[in-house]
Amino acid sequence: MRRYRRDEPLDDLEHWPFDNKASDYVIVQGNPVASGRIDYVSPDGTARLGVWRCTEGVFDCNELGDELQTIL
Numbered sequence: 001m002r003r004y005r006r007d008e009p010l011d012d013l014e015h016w017p018f019d020n021k022a023s024d025y026v027i028v029q030g031n032p033v034a035s036g037r038i039d040y041v042s043p044d045g046t047a048r049l050g051v052w053r054c055t056e057g058v059f060d061c062n063e064l065g066d067e068l069q070t071i072l
Helices: none
Strands: 026-030 034-041 048-054 057-060
């Protein structure tokens, strides 16, 4: 498992477009840009661990499953 550090560079994040058909994001204000990476997937595929970053903006989103976030 990957160990997360406060000073870890995030230069390996991939662009995650909001217009992905698998999501239902609706941009409300601004021009937010999302990026991230998946660092771990559980053997049964029901849990994922990773990093998600988003620039300033407002959007609506309804996740289809459970989600836990830590906001930094």
